[in-house]
Amino acid sequence: MNGDEKPREQSFIDRIVELKHKAPFEKFKVTMASGSTYTIEHPDLLALGASRLMYCLPQSDRVIEMRWNQMSEIETTGEFVSDPL
Numbered sequence: 001m002n003g004d005e006k007p008r009e010q011s012f013i014d015r016i017v018e019l020k021h022k023a024p025f026e027k028f029k030v031t032m033a034s035g036s037t038y039t040i041e042h043p044d045l046l047a048l049g050a051s052r053l054m055y056c057l058p059q060s061d062r063v064i065e066m067r068w069n070q071m072s073e074i075e076t077t078g079e080f081v082s083d084p085l
Contacts, residue, residue, distance in 0.1 A: 009068040031073040
């Protein structure tokens with residue numbers, strides 16, 4: 001790795017911060033190394049920690065914890081959210 005490259009985990013953090021603050025918000029999918037995929041539907045349901053991303057599922061008490069070092073892909077869906085929850 002040269003001096004300009006970021007560790008992979010930092011790249012995922014930077015990308016999620018960028019997507020979280022994008023207006024209008026565009027839904028995105030996080031794919032884990034296990035193959036599990038989670039669609040992030042609203043920015044207010046996200047919390048970023050030092051080692052993980054927490055996502056509260058809409059209309060639920062469930063929280064998904066995704067470790068940065070286990071993420072394999074982040075992709076946008078093309079669907080935009082303009083109204084609050």
